[in-house]
Amino acid sequence: MPRARGFEYWFGGIDLNATPEASTSTDQHAGQPPEVGGHRVDPQGDEAGPSNNDQQADSRARTGVTLSSEESDGEAEVESTPEGYVPKVPFVGMMFDTPELALQHYNRYAHHIGFSVKIESSRRCAKDGELDKFVYVCNKSGKPREEEAVPVKQRNRKLTVLTDCKAKLRVKRDGARWKVTQFVEVHTHEVIDKFALKKYLRSHNKIPAEEKKFIDLLHEVNLTSGRIMEIMGELYGSKQNVPYNSKTVSNYTAKLGNYDRIKDIPELLEYFEEIKKDDPRFFYRFKLDAENKVENLFWVDSKARDVYPLYNDCISFDTTFMTNQYSMPCAPFIGINRYGQSIQLGCGFVRNESSVNFVWLFEQFLEAMDGLHPLNIIIDQDAAIRTAILIVFIGIIHRFCRWHIMQKVQEKLGTFVAQREDLRLEFNDVIDYSMTPEEFEQRWANMVETHGVADNTHFLDLYDLREYFVPAYFRHRFFPFLQTTSRSEGFNAVLKQYVHPHDSLVRFFKQYMKLQERIDVPEDAHEFDGDEKTVRLWGDFPMEKQILQTYTMPIYHRFQLELRKITSYNVRDIGVTEQGSIHEVFPIQGSVRGYGRRSYRVDADVANGIYNCECCKINRDGILCCHALKVMTHLGMVTKYPEHYILPRWCLPPPDIVAPRDERQEKPVGQKLSRKDMRLLRYGNLCSDFAKLAVGLAASEKTNEIAERHMRAMEKEMADLKKANADALKKRKSAKHAVNTNTANDSQESVPMEEDAATVENRKARNPPMSATKGRPGSKRKKGGLQLQKPKQGLCGVCKQPGHDARTCEVRLANPEKYSLLGLFH
Numbered sequence: 001m002p003r004a005r006g007f008e009y010w011f012g013g014i015d016l017n018a019t020p021e022a023s024t025s026t027d028q029h030a031g032q033p034p035e036v037g038g039h040r041v042d043p044q045g046d047e048a049g050p051s052n053n054d055q056q057a058d059s060r061a062r063t064g065v066t067l068s069s070e071e072s073d074g075e076a077e078v079e080s081t082p083e084g085y086v087p088k089v090p091f092v093g094m095m096f097d098t099p100e101l102a103l104q105h106y107n108r109y110a111h112h113i114g115f116s117v118k119i120e121s122s123r124r125c126a127k128d129g130e131l132d133k134f135v136y137v138c139n140k141s142g143k144p145r146e147e148e149a150v151p152v153k154q155r156n157r158k159l160t161v162l163t164d165c166k167a168k169l170r171v172k173r174d175g176a177r178w179k180v181t182q183f184v185e186v187h188t189h190e191v192i193d194k195f196a197l198k199k200y201l202r203s204h205n206k207i208p209a210e211e212k213k214f215i216d217l218l219h220e221v222n223l224t225s226g227r228i229m230e231i232m233g234e235l236y237g238s239k240q241n242v243p244y245n246s247k248t249v250s251n252y253t254a255k256l257g258n259y260d261r262i263k264d265i266p267e268l269l270e271y272f273e274e275i276k277k278d279d280p281r282f283f284y285r286f287k288l289d290a291e292n293k294v295e296n297l298f299w300v301d302s303k304a305r306d307v308y309p310l311y312n313d314c315i316s317f318d319t320t321f322m323t324n325q326y327s328m329p330c331a332p333f334i335g336i337n338r339y340g341q342s343i344q345l346g347c348g349f350v351r352n353e354s355s356v357n358f359v360w361l362f363e364q365f366l367e368a369m370d371g372l373h374p375l376n377i378i379i380d381q382d383a384a385i386r387t388a389i390l391i392v393f394i395g396i397i398h399r400f401c402r403w404h405i406m407q408k409v410q411e412k413l414g415t416f417v418a419q420r421e422d423l424r425l426e427f428n429d430v431i432d433y434s435m436t437p438e439e440f441e442q443r444w445a446n447m448v449e450t451h452g453v454a455d456n457t458h459f460l461d462l463y464d465l466r467e468y469f470v471p472a473y474f475r476h477r478f479f480p481f482l483q484t485t486s487r488s489e490g491f492n493a494v495l496k497q498y499v500h501p502h503d504s505l506v507r508f509f510k511q512y513m514k515l516q517e518r519i520d521v522p523e524d525a526h527e528f529d530g531d532e533k534t535v536r537l538w539g540d541f542p543m544e545k546q547i548l549q550t551y552t553m554p555i556y557h558r559f560q561l562e563l564r565k566i567t568s569y570n571v572r573d574i575g576v577t578e579q580g581s582i583h584e585v586f587p588i589q590g591s592v593r594g595y596g597r598r599s600y601r602v603d604a605d606v607a608n609g610i611y612n613c614e615c616c617k618i619n620r621d622g623i624l625c626c627h628a629l630k631v632m633t634h635l636g637m638v639t640k641y642p643e644h645y646i647l648p649r650w651c652l653p654p655p656d657i658v659a660p661r662d663e664r665q666e667k668p669v670g671q672k673l674s675r676k677d678m679r680l681l682r683y684g685n686l687c688s689d690f691a692k693l694a695v696g697l698a699a700s701e702k703t704n705e706i707a708e709r710h711m712r713a714m715e716k717e718m719a720d721l722k723k724a725n726a727d728a729l730k731k732r733k734s735a736k737h738a739v740n741t742n743t744a745n746d747s748q749e750s751v752p753m754e755e756d757a758a759t760v761e762n763r764k765a766r767n768p769p770m771s772a773t774k775g776r777p778g779s780k781r782k783k784g785g786l787q788l789q790k791p792k793q794g795l796c797g798v799c800k801q802p803g804h805d806a807r808t809c810e811v812r813l814a815n816p817e818k819y820s821l822l823g824l825f826h
Helices: 053-063 099-113 209-220 225-236 246-256 264-278 302-311 355-368 383-392 402-413 421-432 437-451 457-464 486-498 505-532 542-550 553-568 626-635 675-697 701-742 744-749 757-764 810-814 821-825
Strands: 117-124 131-138 168-174 177-184 283-288 294-300 315-317 330-336 342-350 376-379 397-400 569-576 581-587 600-605 610-613
Touching: 099 117, 099 131, 099 168, 099 177, 209 225, 209 246, 209 675, 225 246, 225 675, 264 283, 264 505, 283 355, 294 355, 302 330, 302 342, 330 355, 330 486, 342 355, 342 486, 342 505, 355 383, 376 383, 397 402, 402 457, 421 437, 486 505, 505 553, 542 553, 553 569, 553 626, 569 626, 581 626, 600 626, 610 626, 675 701
Parallel strands: 315 376, 376 397
Antiparallel strands: 117 131, 131 168, 168 177, 283 294, 294 342, 315 330, 330 342, 569 581, 581 600, 600 610
């Protein structure tokens, strides 16, 4: 397949990032000898070398002039050599404006031939101390290395094979310019002819400046180096055509974070202040240690502060590691919105997981939320977090993550209950389906007595923790659809898709805000679905239609699941009271998901529309359970869902409770992208379009001539445009300089304003040190979660059957010669 030519080739190597201040070499040296690839060739004498005007013009049209820009930090743009381009062979007497241009031309020539270039030496003049000589050589120059044994602990790097190649280019300063004084063309090794392999040569494995801007954009949206290479391959027509490889991209993106790490905290705090200008309710606090290094940090945006009063009934809090270069534990506050989604209610970093740091973090959270405490909170089994909650969030209900507790139980008791299946089943049933604390304690006492584990220390420890994880103790508390910190765990897992363990806090915050956008988009989609879409009802109950019109769509689906489960139950009347009737709801057969095999008592007060089930789902999740719905259908009360059971936090947002939304990031209809974004977008589109054109234009000599003719015309037009822009900019600068001169005296008389206390404090803040972490667990995360699982039995290495091992296997014992232990275990 013909190679798709690089974007720099089509546009003559002119940097699209260049500002109008830059001007071409043609403008600077008008009337001078013609220039080839950034150097000039005298039109007469032997120094001009064997060339003609057509060749010079063609070479100039193809290479153009490399300019630097403010956005590229003054670095010259790297140009890839297009297929079919033959750079001028260097010769003694060839002149260049700078040694860099000499190296650039020699590198283009090297790419065409198939070798890499390096700088062998340079020299400074004894008179003025300025550089006056450079020697550029083939990368295979030097004596061949002797083979040495590599130490075990030393990294065995791949080294270039040296052949003592003599190819070189030497340039010396000649007045204001540089002159080639020696050129050796012959190599002592085979050069690389295959174009796809040339990009692996070190001096040619570079990323063009404009493509760096595009890669920056892709890196900001967390694309890996491999995915970036896939995109660049599409733009170039093939991955083989890309003039660099995935490792080059990986090395480049790794350096991007280095720019933020030196002044990480000052830059982050400055960024916070910039946000506050547009979002005055954005809140942040930080704490410094004795060395002015950040010890703790907390922030929350205005949207989270606005919606918190609606969703403070339940939050999840947990810490996570491996999110920043300082190893500081990240502590996000996670809530649940009306669509059942996890939402961010603030985020913090602490130096270490001590109760003092968590007290500070919770105090800042309360200050940001105007002193409004959360009603219920679920946390990991962490003593420091629990202590801080008791100090700051006085009187609230907090519970431990059941998943973490049961995983520890699995580690301690898994082997013990492997041969006690009855104990395992009863253990899970007692924890899951005890409806009251009294029932749990009675059933627990019977269980440990029956199975003889009353003195087992692990069971005793679990019993001491019962008030913090057993569902019976939280039946009347609002913990919607969760018994674990899965909300925090899920958020942390998604967060680690956006951040890297070596990221600065500035980058972390920017990625955190992108994650906020990821949450906002589905929320908007749910809001649209609630207003504009509908679904088919499961049955013909009028109250189902009422719920569909009242609840948000995700909560309606949860209600519909409960409504479907009424077909798994039957009901019998067991008594009458002054307030109403008592009913027993029992499963028709087997177990019902989420409710087990047991029966449930429902007290019904039809006159007042009250249905109390002992499972307490209405208190825990905010929707009626299938048992209450079964009794309602049994009594024929299906026309209307009781109003007092409709929880406002699950309803579609009416105008009177719609949370204020921060619209500062939304762009008005018809507003265009920024100039930088538009330039990157045009760059990608043009690369793709020209790559497709190159396939057809490379088909024959005639089509190739068409392409070259149009390219020269484009380059001339672009050069004229740049010259006009540069002249206009010079005029504007001259006028501005005159105005500044006239107002200089007035500005000297002005008195600088004093900085406020916050700005002074921000300037003092320094980057935090590395935090000591707890470390990752030694084993992989186990599945199985909320119940004690029967451990998997190992298989015998001889007969492949469970229940024994090779040492006691009857098959091995019957054939000791065939199955020896020495052969099995070694």
